[in-house]
Amino acid sequence: MAKIDARLRENVHLLGELLGRTIREQHGEEFLRKIELIRKGAKGARQGFADGARLLTETLDSLDEHELLPMTRAFNQFLNLANIAEQYHRMRRRRPDEAPPFEAGVLTDLLQRLLEAGHRGEALARQVSRLDIELVLTAHPTEVARRTLIQKYDAIAEELAARDHSDLSAGELARIEQRLELLIAEAWHTEEIRRSRPTPVDEAKWGFAVIENSLWYALPSVMRQTDAALRRSTGFHLPLEAAPIRFASWMGGDRDGNPNVTAKVTREVLLLARWMAADLYHRDVDELVGALSMQAASDELLARSGSTAEPYRAVLKQLRERLRATRDWAHSALQQELPPSPLVLQDNAELREPLELCYHSLHACGMGVIADGALLDCMRRAATFGLFLVRLDIRQDSSRHAAALAEITDYLGLGHYDEWDEQRRIEFLQAELDNRRPLLPRDFRPSAETAEVLATCAVVAAAPAASLGSYVISMARDASDVLAVQLLLKEAGLRRPMRVVPLFETLDDLNNAGPAIDRLLQLPGYRMRLQGPQEVMIGYSDSAKDAGTTAAAWAQYRAQESLVGLCREHGVELLLFHGRGGTVGRGGGPAHAAILSQPPGSVAGRFRTTEQGEMIRFKFGLPGIAEQNLNLYLAAVLEATLQPPPPPEPAWREAMDRLAQAGVEAYRGIVRDDPRFVDYFRQATPEQELGRLPLGSRPAKRRGGGVESLRAIPWIFAWTQTRLMLPAWLGWGEALQEALAAGERELLQQMRERWPFFSTRIDMLEMVLAKADAEIAERYDERLVAEDMRPLGRQLRDRLSQTVEAVLQLTGQSELLTHSPETLEAFSLRNTYLDPLHLLQAELLARSRQRQNEPESPLEQALLVSVAGIAAGLRNTG
Numbered sequence: 001m002a003k004i005d006a007r008l009r010e011n012v013h014l015l016g017e018l019l020g021r022t023i024r025e026q027h028g029e030e031f032l033r034k035i036e037l038i039r040k041g042a043k044g045a046r047q048g049f050a051d052g053a054r055l056l057t058e059t060l061d062s063l064d065e066h067e068l069l070p071m072t073r074a075f076n077q078f079l080n081l082a083n084i085a086e087q088y089h090r091m092r093r094r095r096p097d098e099a100p101p102f103e104a105g106v107l108t109d110l111l112q113r114l115l116e117a118g119h120r121g122e123a124l125a126r127q128v129s130r131l132d133i134e135l136v137l138t139a140h141p142t143e144v145a146r147r148t149l150i151q152k153y154d155a156i157a158e159e160l161a162a163r164d165h166s167d168l169s170a171g172e173l174a175r176i177e178q179r180l181e182l183l184i185a186e187a188w189h190t191e192e193i194r195r196s197r198p199t200p201v202d203e204a205k206w207g208f209a210v211i212e213n214s215l216w217y218a219l220p221s222v223m224r225q226t227d228a229a230l231r232r233s234t235g236f237h238l239p240l241e242a243a244p245i246r247f248a249s250w251m252g253g254d255r256d257g258n259p260n261v262t263a264k265v266t267r268e269v270l271l272l273a274r275w276m277a278a279d280l281y282h283r284d285v286d287e288l289v290g291a292l293s294m295q296a297a298s299d300e301l302l303a304r305s306g307s308t309a310e311p312y313r314a315v316l317k318q319l320r321e322r323l324r325a326t327r328d329w330a331h332s333a334l335q336q337e338l339p340p341s342p343l344v345l346q347d348n349a350e351l352r353e354p355l356e357l358c359y360h361s362l363h364a365c366g367m368g369v370i371a372d373g374a375l376l377d378c379m380r381r382a383a384t385f386g387l388f389l390v391r392l393d394i395r396q397d398s399s400r401h402a403a404a405l406a407e408i409t410d411y412l413g414l415g416h417y418d419e420w421d422e423q424r425r426i427e428f429l430q431a432e433l434d435n436r437r438p439l440l441p442r443d444f445r446p447s448a449e450t451a452e453v454l455a456t457c458a459v460v461a462a463a464p465a466a467s468l469g470s471y472v473i474s475m476a477r478d479a480s481d482v483l484a485v486q487l488l489l490k491e492a493g494l495r496r497p498m499r500v501v502p503l504f505e506t507l508d509d510l511n512n513a514g515p516a517i518d519r520l521l522q523l524p525g526y527r528m529r530l531q532g533p534q535e536v537m538i539g540y541s542d543s544a545k546d547a548g549t550t551a552a553a554w555a556q557y558r559a560q561e562s563l564v565g566l567c568r569e570h571g572v573e574l575l576l577f578h579g580r581g582g583t584v585g586r587g588g589g590p591a592h593a594a595i596l597s598q599p600p601g602s603v604a605g606r607f608r609t610t611e612q613g614e615m616i617r618f619k620f621g622l623p624g625i626a627e628q629n630l631n632l633y634l635a636a637v638l639e640a641t642l643q644p645p646p647p648p649e650p651a652w653r654e655a656m657d658r659l660a661q662a663g664v665e666a667y668r669g670i671v672r673d674d675p676r677f678v679d680y681f682r683q684a685t686p687e688q689e690l691g692r693l694p695l696g697s698r699p700a701k702r703r704g705g706g707v708e709s710l711r712a713i714p715w716i717f718a719w720t721q722t723r724l725m726l727p728a729w730l731g732w733g734e735a736l737q738e739a740l741a742a743g744e745r746e747l748l749q750q751m752r753e754r755w756p757f758f759s760t761r762i763d764m765l766e767m768v769l770a771k772a773d774a775e776i777a778e779r780y781d782e783r784l785v786a787e788d789m790r791p792l793g794r795q796l797r798d799r800l801s802q803t804v805e806a807v808l809q810l811t812g813q814s815e816l817l818t819h820s821p822e823t824l825e826a827f828s829l830r831n832t833y834l835d836p837l838h839l840l841q842a843e844l845l846a847r848s849r850q851r852q853n854e855p856e857s858p859l860e861q862a863l864l865v866s867v868a869g870i871a872a873g874l875r876n877t878g
Contacts (some may be wrong), residue, residue: 008089011160012829015081015184018177019074022185027070028045034059034067034075042835046828058381060839069862072840076869078833079189083618083872084153086826088160091624103628104294106592106635107226111233114642121234124642128230131244131605132374133637136469136577137210138250138612139203147206150617152187153211155621156180193864200261203270204251208276216248216280218626219384220377225627226634240356240376243383245630248469249273249390250610255456256395256474263455270392270459270467271330277389278327281351284378285320288358289313292376298361306356312358321629326387347385348453348466357380393470394460395503396453398473401484404450411444417495422478423585426523429483432490434525439491457492460470465496470577472537475503477509486529494770497531501577507547507664510555513538514562521570528853530572533606536563537577545715548671550663554656557599576602578609591629593763595636597756600647605638607633618875645756652751652758662738663731670730670796679791682803683785684777685718686845689863721870722780723773723838726796732765733803741810748810769804770816770827776838783842784849834873841866 024032037059044052063071090101114124163176198206209765222245227238252269255261292312297305305311325343332338345351355378362371406418409428417425432439446454459470471489473481485500504513517536520526538559543552560576567574595603611619620626648656671677682688691714719726739748751758774797781793805814817824844863854860 004541005089007086007092007164011085011088012082015085015156015180016078018076018181021181022188023070023074026188031067031070034063037835038071039832042233043526043832045835046831056836056839060836061382066858068844069858069865072837072844072862072865072869073188073192075833075837075840076192076865076872077184079830079837079869079873080149080153080187081156081184082830083875084156085160087618087622087625088157090624091628092161094166101628103202103631104225106631107217107638108233110635110639111229114638115233117643119642121655122236125230125234125236125238127605127642128180128226128244128634128638129239129242129820131637131641132607133245133633134248134391134469134608135245135252135633136248136250136608136610137205137207137390137616138254138569138610145328147209149187149190149192150621152183152190154622156183156187159183168660186454192868193861200252200258200265201268201272204249205274207251207439207616208247208273208389210616211247211385212276212280214620214623214626216381216385218471218620218623218630219245220380221623222627222630222634224377225379225631233800238357240379241352241383246384247390248393248608250393250395253392254395256397259448262452264457265391266456267463268334270388270463271334273389273392273467275327275330275389276332277306277322277385277387278345280385281382281390282320282323282327284374284381285316285323288375288378289320292358292362292370292811293364294365294367294370296365296367296778299366301357301361304357312361314355315358319351319415322350345387348382351380351387352382355382363484388464388467392467393469393472394456395474396456398475398477398481398484400449400453400471401488404446404453404488405484407447407450408444410439412439422480425478425480426483429480429487430523430525433483433529439487453488454492457488457494460489460498461492461494463792465498468498470499470501470535472501472503474503475505475509476516477504478516478853479523482520483523483526497529497845499532499535499575501535501537503537503539503577503579504559505542505546505579507543507551507555510538510543510552510559513559514566517563518566518570521566521572527572533573533575533647534567535575535577535608537579538695539579541579541716544727547664549728549761549765550665550731551660551667551724552734553757554660556742557757559604561599568601573606574602574604575606576607579609580609580612592632592636593756593760595633595640596645597760598640598644599757600644603644605637605639605641607637607640614875616870634661639798648751648755648757651747652755655747655751656758657741659735659739662735666734666752667731674792676789676792680785680789681718683789684724684780685722686841686863686867687714687718689845689848690718690867720874721841722777722798723771724777724796725768725772726800728768729765729772729800729803730796733799733806736806736810737802739807745810752810762807765803766807766816767823769800769807770824772800774800776835779839780842780845783846830873834870837866837869837873841870 020032020035023035038056041052041056041059043053045056046052062820111124115121159176159180163173163180168176213374223238223242226244230236252261252265255266292308294312295309297311301311301315305314308314311343322343322345325341326345329340329344333340334797342345359371359375359379362368363373396514402418406416409417414428417428420428460471471485473485476482482502483501489500502512502513502516513536517534521534538556540552540556543555546552549557563574563576576598591609592694595607615790618625619629650858716727736748739745748758752762753759777800778793781790785793808814808816813819844859844866847859849862
């Protein structure tokens with residue numbers, strides 16, 4: 001087995017050693033000795049040594065109750081520090097004899113392959129400049145680390161970078177280690193768990209902080225790399241106005257099942273985004289004012305600056321003044337309704353025009369090297385982030401719109417909208433959309449829920465178009481769901497086009513997505529209101545919870561195929577919005593492979609996807625890591641556009657139909673049909689306790705009820721904590737076994753070798769199976785599950801084992817991930833710290849359920865810290 005890089009291991013050891021010093025200082029040598037005994041015991045147990053398992057169990061059992069919290073915190077922090085070391089290792093300085101990381105050369109390599117395949121350089125450059133990739137940051141409640149700790153972790157990564165030089169003196173090394181020890185001590189003495197649940201505004205501020213601290217710096221760097229790659233490969237530059245990657249957000253706009261997101265909150269978040277954008281540009285322009293002291297200028301610039309010895313400074317000072325006015329207005333408008341003054345920037349062109357004027361002048365006067373420095377970076381940011389930083393999406397459940405219209409039609413004496421069939425709804429909605437008179441009389445007094453829907457529409461109507469993205473309709477099923485939102489927005493005074501996006505989430509709704517959009521596009525007047533691409537959102541999380549990942553993945557693929565075909569028939573551009581989560585059970589996985597596995601024609605220069613929860617921090621929290629991931633997105637979308645995979649062969653489709661049918665039957669046979677399942681789930685996992693963890697602003701459930709009422713995130717989060725990982729694999733084992741028993745091994749191998757969709761699914765399944773651990777899950781059962789429920793746990797663990805066996809039979813391996821020994825070694829390193837946390841958590845859950853503890857008690861705090869630690873160790877938890 002390949003070993004972890006010596007430098008990574010050295011950094012993990014160093015950070016662990018410094019944490020040990022901090023713990024020793026607070027809790028003494030004996031407590032630190034117990035930590036080491038537990039670590040050694042966990043390592044020995046993993047290697048199959050009975051002495052190791054006994055040492056681990058005996059040391060954990062010997063802990064006093066007052067030691068449970070610090071012990072849990074210790075292993076939590078060890079895992080967080082290992083994450084930091086691993087994350088830094090991905091973007092570390094490379095030695096001259098080392099190959100650069102894959103991400104650094106992925107676009108250059110792709111451009112070369114495309115040229116060799118016959119694509120012309122000019123056409124390639126044009127395609128890159130027209131790419132439309134939008135990453136939508138969402139505040140799903142899986143980010144367990146507090147913002148203050150994230151800042152300390154980022155500072156630790158910076159010190160690792162400072163240490164990564166071979167010519168440092170002994171004094172320099174000592175100062176860096178002293179700084180590391182200080183930061184680790186600060187992190188250790190900071191509570192991991194928030195005392196209160198964050199508000200939607202807090203979540204939005206967290207998202208803005210990721211932009212401010214990382215993406216603001218990563219984006220211009222990626223654009224420089226892209227421009228350089230294009231220039232080397234094709235001889236063409238990336239146009240100044242090009243913005244192949246943009247960012248949107250659901251934070252403060254996603255009200256689906258979250259009563260805390262109100263119209264007032266959405267307005268506040270929109271203003272905060274304007275304030276933050278103005279402040280960031282103000283800093284940039286202030287630096288430019290200090291730097292651009294030169295005198296030579298073009299006639300156009302001199303006409304703007306007037307008679308002055310420093311024309312660039314004169315023009316940029318005017319822009320700085322307007323940015324200051326914009327920032328001050330946005331801040332004041334947060335407190336009260338306040339019209340903007342004429343100085344307030346309203347259109348992105350007002351921001352870009354003076355910057356471009358300076359840029360062209362510098363080039364015209366032979367100072368291109370200056371123009372292409374910080375000024376060009378600022379222009380790239382202006383093209384990408386604009387005046388509004390991110391475009392805010394609005395999301396609401398279709399039932400809320402139907403309920404509002406039912407109340408309105410009842411008040412008007414027209415009957416109950418929610419009792420009408422689809423045809424009658426469409427006729428009513430079409431007639432009202434075409435009618436010039438208002439629908440609502442002035443004396444209409446709506447209920448609180450309907451008033452909130454109307455107030456949200458009013459905020460949308462009042463906001464600048466460039467500040468908003470799409471209006472997403474959760475649990476959409478029919479054409480009327482889209483028309484209903486269009487009518488409510490019209491009634492609120494919206495007179496411009498806005499993308500209203502149906503989100504198809506369940507298996508049945510995915511299967512009906514094509515017919516629903518087909519009917520929509522055939523409606524008279526709808527195409528005129530569209531004025532742009534038809535956007536459709538594909539739901540990964542709820543479809544997987546509904547049917548299992550086998551059937552859900554195939555339904556998502558077929559829905560996209562259907563939508564591509566019918567939009568082509570209607571002559572309408574299609575934009576698919578992928579609602580992917582961080583885990584395999586929620587459609588997650590490596591973005592590069594996922595994009596390249598989409599159906600041919602579904603990625604036509606456009607790609608929109610969610611980036612959620614803790615994955616935002618892991619993929620975009622540090623500028624270097626963010627650059628790598630943005631490069632992957634650029635290359636994958638370009639490749640999927642110009643070299644899409646071939647359509648699946650008929651035999652593959654038939655095989656996938658059979659796999660999906662077997663998968664959904666096996667999945668639902670357990671989750672829906674086994675009467676023991678809900679009780680077992682609640683006993684064996686920390687699902688009930690997760691509701692007490694102040695993770696996000698949104699409740700864990702949409703409504704009262706069983707598993708069907710749970711959101712997809714806590715559903716998967718709970719299974720991840722126990723390492724059974726059930727949502728990600730249940731159904732695949734039975735499906736693959738049936739196919740293998742029917743003699744289809746050769747066919748499945750052919751699908752894996754030649755069909756990116758299938759190979760990507762199997763690769764992600766293999767990865768999650770490698771993270772699953774039946775022995776850990778069994779320990780939870782032994783401590784938490786009633787005797788009469790344990791047979792179900794044994795049955796599920798047997799199914800896990802059978803799924804592993806089926807995958808190994810298909811891949812021809814003797815062990816999971818033998819083709820990726822580095823990944824296996826990384827899992828092994830983490831398990832040394834994860835195993836004690838799992839055992840501690842099972843014990844803490846048992847004690848918590850035996851007696852009622854105050855939320856602030858050490859026992860409850862230890863339980864919540866264990867959840868955070870396991871989430872950190874497994875990375876993609878929700």
